[in-house]
Amino acid sequence: MSISVTFPDELLVASKEDEERFRRRVMICTLGHLYEQGKVSSGLGARVLNCDRREFYRLLAEFGFSVIDYLPREFEEEAQTSREIADRINAR
Secondary structure: OOOOOOOOHHHHHHHOOOHHHHHHHHHHHHHHHHHHOOOOOHHHHHHHHOOOHHHHHHHHHHOOOOOOOOOHHHHHHHHHHHHHHHHHHHHO
8 A cells, every 4th residue: 555645846846855855854754753653663664764773763863853762760760870880980
């Protein structure tokens, strides 16, 4: 199955992009929103864009999407672990 979406020519002119670049940007933005909502995996996103997961993450970050979705508690745990590792390294 394939879905087609039609955009007015004015959007292409306003974006100052060629048709292929505009199409890819729309696809990345669509996948970025779906990824942030947990509706698609990084693997599926990478397959759709014909790239590997690292490139998929890079593209999402480039377009302003959150690649890592930590809860506030998880951020604190990561920070604490980083501090502990830094302390061990500095103690050497």
